Amino acid sequence: MTEVVFWSFSGAAIVAAFLCVTRRSPVAAALWLIVTLFSIAALFVVLDAQFIAALQVLVYAGAIMVLFLFVIMLLNLGRGGPSDLRGAWGKLVAAGLGAVLVVELWAVRAVAPADHLQLPPGAMARMSEERGPVGVITDALFREYLIPFEITSMLLLAAIVGAVVLAKRRL
Amino acid sequence: MLLGPALAVSAILFSIGVGGVLLRRNAIVIFMSVELMLNAVNLTFVALSQQLGPQGQVIVFFVMAVAAAEAAVGLAIMLAIFRHRETVDIEAFSVLRG
Numbered sequence: 189m190t191e192v193v194f195w196s197f198s199g200a201a202i203v204a205a206f207l208c209v210t211r212r213s214p215v216a217a218a219l220w221l222i223v224t225l226f227s228i229a230a231l232f233v234v235l236d237a238q239f240i241a242a243l244q245v246l247v248y249a250g251a252i253m254v255l256f257l258f259v260i261m262l263l264n265l266g267r268g269g270p271s272d273l274r275g276a277w278g279k280l281v282a283a284g285l286g287a288v289l290v291v292e293l294w295a296v297r298a299v300a301p302a303d304h305l306q307l308p309p310g311a312m313a314r315m316s317e318e319r320g321p322v323g324v325i326t327d328a329l330f331r332e333y334l335i336p337f338e339i340t341s342m343l344l345l346a347a348i349v350g351a352v353v354l355a356k357r358r359l
Numbered sequence: 360m361l362l363g364p365a366l367a368v369s370a371i372l373f374s375i376g377v378g379g380v381l382l383r384r385n386a387i388v389i390f391m392s393v394e395l396m397l398n399a400v401n402l403t404f405v406a407l408s409q410q411l412g413p414q415g416q417v418i419v420f421f422v423m424a425v426a427a428a429e430a431a432v433g434l435a436i437m438l439a440i441f442r443h444r445e446t447v448d449i450e451a452f453s454v455l456r457g
Binding site: 259329 | 363366379384430438
């Protein structure tokens with residue numbers, strides 16, 4: 189059952205990603221990207237990361253994609269116009285490099301993590317049953333990763349200020 | 360155990376993202392392809408965290424925060440450029456070319 193869910197959502201993610209990079213209209217590309225992000229969220233659930241799946245839907249499929257669509261509408265690019273794909277050479281180079289990359293990543297896939305690092309099978313599922321799906325992450329987040337977490341807030345503040353400065357006509 | 364299949368799916372998604380960056384000339388679609396690549400990497404982290412502990416999921420959390428910041432600043436840059444050039448075709452942005 190898990191495998192069926194996994195493979196159907198993987199197929200959906202790959203097909204939608206392909207359509208996202210080939211559609212002419214930016215709005216269609218954005219909508220296909222949302223389908224991809226939702227499918228990846230479903231894959232996160234299958235892989236025992238429920239909290240990350242919820243964040244994926246809220247932050248990516250919600251906030252970031254609304255930002256993208258908003259900018260597309262603001263710049264009035266929804267029409268599509270002439271195709272913006274590169275010529276035959278560009279397509280050949282992109283397909284070739286993509287194929288090389290898939291082969292390389294496929295080769296890396298065969299290297300399993302060292303045995304002494306691996307948890308016993310089903311350990312994450314048990315952990316999330318004991319402490320809840322949020323507790324598993326927040327334990328690590330607010331102990332080992334507390335300082336990176338605080339630095340993230342500075343990063344977001346800097347991004348807000350930068351976005352306002354860049355987008356405003358005059359301050 | 361779905362580690363192997365998950366890594367394969369993430370490899371394919373990442374390569375589609377790279378293909379999109381190389382193939383398109385619309386700067387906003389290039390941005391979307393970058394987001395796709397970030398998501399493929401997130402999938403790798405989550406798949407490995409199933410075997411190596413919750414740290415991978417914490418890293419995904421940070422990646423999402425960085426992606427949000429990147430999208431906000433990047434789209435603001437896009438707005439600023441559009442105001443000067445009236446286009447988002449990256450062929451038109453060649454001021455820095457030597």
